[in-house]
Structures are given as structure tokens and as C-alpha cells.
Amino acid sequence: MLPVFVLASVVILGATTIMGIVTNSLIVVVNVADKIKGKSFNPSDLILVTLGMSNITFQFTMTVNDFSIILWSDLYFSDAVYGTFKALLYSTIFASFWFTVCLSVYYCLQIVIFTHPFLVRLKLGMSRLVPFFLGASVFTSLVISIPALWSIYKDPQNGNFSSNQSLKIELPKLSAVYLFSSNIIGCSLPLMLVGISNSLILKSLISKSTMLEKNKSDVYSPRTEARERAARTVGCLLLLYMAFYIFQILMFINFFPPSSPGFCTCLMAIYVYSPLQSIILIFGSPKLKKTLLNLLGFLKKCGNEQKETPKILFIKLRVQRTLNCKES
Template identity: 30%
Template sequence: MGLDNIVIPSYAKIFFAIFVVEIIIGTFTNAFIILVNLRDWLKGQVLNSSDRLVVSLALSNTCCVFGNAASVVFYIYFTGLVFLDYVFYTLYGVMMYTIFSSSWLSSWLCLFFFLKIITFKGGCFEWMKMKVESLVPWLIFSSQVISFFSSLPFIWTTTKVFSSNFTSLDLGANQTFKVIGYKMNDSYIGFSIIVNCFVPFLIVMATTGRIIASLTLHAQHMKQNMEDSRGASLKVHRMAARTMSSLLGIYFIFYMVELALGFLPMDSPMYWICHVLILVFPNLQSIILIMGNSKLRQVWSDLMNCKKKP
């Protein structure tokens, strides 16, 4: 993943309008999640573990939206400033932190649903099921610690890329030289992606698959016994399965797009299309969280109905 020979094509500014719309939507949907839960908390209501995870994800996604927005603005309108060390490290450090944080928090949300829905008979999972309410704050805290310390090595493993006519001999000749980009360490990038993206993705995939399989078997059992499969409990479980499946799908697409960015030059239209897709990700995730949470879905519905009234 390098930023060699940064040249911003003129047509990239066309995408700016799309970025602005995405930023507005992402800010609104994530702020909605945070404010609804903040309102309940100020009223003296205790947020359950699911709400805490959802709020943490919304906060992480908000940082992701602003981080991506800042990087796009800098690259299009303030390209020269990107080569200032503190600007580059801050932008990419924040982006990497939010990506890692969002990945871990999503995996913990899926794990939470998994522990709540599936019945266990002994073993580690039964213990976790009994302790899940007290484990959630520690899972949220640990994900932030892991994400923060995983993004720190980015600063000292990234090296500058100089113009082609610059050599090491110029260092002692009081000559000026041009920084044209940064080169990220492939070993660090590979390791951090495996730890902070691939492992959480496996957790999401394993827990989602297990819940879908369990619900399918349960539905078949109820059908064979001529039982009503529209019970409230089963409906909640199906909603959780749909939320987890949606998160799994968008994370798969997100990681594929992020991977593609590492091989696309910045003067390619596909590079900017990938950036559009990346900025869509926090928006889609917040919408999935709203639709998958009964409280948020109800408040959203009430809000939309109020707007429709004359």
C-alpha cells in the first residue's frame, strides 16, 4: 500500500458532491443512534449490553466518516499538505484505528447475539453466556485498546518516498528534495489486517452461520410439530440473524474494496469509485443497526411519521 507519485486527476472533484452527500447521511444516521440512547440514559434508563455495543459502533463510525471526509478533502484540495508528516500520520492513523475498532465491535455484537440466542451445555460458551452482561464493557474497552495500539506502529513503519532524481548523496549537499509520497510497511499492514480485520470477520462469519443453522433447525422442528413459528422470541432471533448476515455481507465487500485500493493508482476512476464505496460503509452499517434494533426502529418510524403529517 503506497502513495507514490500522487497526482489528483481533475475529474476526482466530480466525486466531491457524492462524498458530501455520504458524509451528511453518515453523520445523521450515526448521530441518531447516539442521541436516542443518550436521551434514554439522561432519563435514567440503563442501557443494555446490546445498546452499548451499538452506541460504541456509532461513535466509531462517526470518527470513520470524518476521517475519510478529511482525507478526501486534503487529497483533492490541499494535496501539498498531505506530505506534512503530522497530517499524513493523523489522517491515516485515525482511519486505521476506526476500521479496526469497527471490525472488533461488530464481531462483539455478533458474539453477543450468539451467546444470547444459542443454548449451551457446559464449557466456555456456557460460562460466557452467564457472564455476557459483565463481559460486554470489557470487550468494548479491549477492542479500543487493541485498535489503538495496532494503529500506532503505522507511524514508525511508514517511510517517505522521494522524487526519482533524489539520491542519498544529496543529504550532505544542502540540496532540497521533494517528498512525493509514503510507503507503508507490507509486513505491518499484513499483520494488522489479519489481527484486526480477518479475525473479527471470522467471528462474525462463525456466529452468524451458527445462528442461521440453529434457527433453520428450530423452524423445521416447529413445522414438523405443527407449532406456530411466528412467536415473539423467534421473531427477535430472526431479526438478530438478519442483522448479523447484513453486517457479514457489508464487511466482506468493504474488505474487498480496501484491498483493491492498495493496487489502484490514484489517477484511475476505479480508485475514486472505491472511495465512494468506502464512505458508504458507515452509512450502511448505521442503517442496519437502526433496522435491527427495536427501540431505534420505533423512534425512526415515529420520526418519519411526524415528517409526513401536514
């Protein structure tokens, strides 16, 4: 029988996988459908679609990775398979981080007023540069993930099978040099850029709100609402990113022993990252939020109709039986 920790992990992983795939698929399908219908496909939509596809890939890779550890541990811990899974997993994680940077920087350039010539040109040409930035994010993620294939070493561990017998089990691990360097480029640098973007956005919104108060203006334009919504989205992404970053570092350095409460907490935090990020993105977009609410309303309506149907049939049968009794 599997331990309680393993069973709980499998259940939570399955639930978060379904939720993550559904919510991220919603982001992709809605935006792609609008593009097919001929509607405008702005840079933020392109970033959201890319983020959604990246999160789906990450969710699928993480699910296969963790189920392989449980079901086929001997095969998983072979050098080739272990290195391949780590490279795939890290590439999707790092890509998601860099795509988040693209979204944060895009919102920052749209909201903040810059005077430096380079930033002004960057702001004006951002629509053309977004595909390049997304491609650069994928390239960077692959470059820092592929070395995981040859950054593996064996870590001998003693496995006690009886009081008089012990067996040394050599488990593959990634080298500390690779973990440190990849963490700097793939995690720490994106986190810093998202934090800077969020700070600039908040500073800009605070200064603009101060100007409105001085002018005693009560005008609340749609543009102002969009800016505040973008600021909330970037702020929530930053908080989620920071939490994921901390838990990931704790997992990297093996801070908690396996099956301990701390290890379980880190694992659960990693599992819910993709679904929570997609929910933040959905509620940060009026179009996606409206679609989600309509979908939930439709599902609720269908559920209510199914509950009411048996009652109607019961009433009909009862009326029919009464009529038959009167006729007889």
C-alpha cells in the same frame, strides 16, 4: 478547475458524511435518551451506542483526511501529518470492525444454545463482560494503529513537467509489513469471527425451525422474531463487512490506478460503509426503526404543510379582493 473525479468524490463524500453522522447520531441519541429517562440499558444498546460513536469518528476523520488530500496536499504528504492521519483513520476502522464482532458474538450467545461449560459461563456473564470487550476492542485498535506513525517510507515517483525535464516526487507510503500485519489483526480476524457467529446463528435458527415443523407448531413468539431479526442484522453486517474488506484490500495494494473506474468504485464503497452500517443497525432494532420512521413522517408532514400554506394565503387574498370589489 478540479477534475470531474475529484468533484464527484467531494460531492459523494459530503453526502455520505451528512447521512452517516445523522443516522449514527440517531442511534446514540435515542439510546442515551432512554438511559437518561431511566429505561433499561442492555448490553446490545451499549454496543450500538459505541458503534454509533465510532462510526461518527470514522466519518469525520475520513472526511478531514480526504479533503486535506485535495486542498492541502503538500502539508498532507509530509511524514508527520501523513502518519498521524493514517493512524487515526485505521484506528477508527479497526475499532468499528471489532465493535461489530462484539455485537455479532453477543447475538450469537443470546440465540445459540451451548453446552460447553466455558461458553455457558460466558453466556451467563456476557452482560458484565460487554464493557470489557468494548474496551479491549479500543485497546487492540490503538495498538495496531499507532505503529503506522513509524512505518512510513518514501516512494519516489517521476513527475514530468516538460519534454526535457522531470522531477522525482517522493510520496510517503506505509510499509507492506505493517499493512499485512495490521490487516490480519484489524480486518481479517474480525471478519472471520463475524462469519463464525453468523454461521452459528443460522445453524441454530434452521435447527429450531425444523423442530417446530416436526412438532407442527404454528407458534411464532416475539422471542423467535427477535432471533430472526438478530440473524438478519448479523447477516447484513457480514455482507457489508465482506464488501468493505475486499475494496479496502484493493485500495491497500494499489490494485487500481488513481482516477480509474475501479479506484472510484473502491472509494465510493468505503464512503458508504458507515451510513449503510448505521441503517442496518437501525432497521435491526424496533426502537430505532420506529424513531426513524416517526422522524421521517414528521419531516414529510412539515413539508406538506409548507406546500399547502401558499395556496391558503392565495385563496384568502382572492376572497378579500372579491369582497372589496363588491363593496365598491
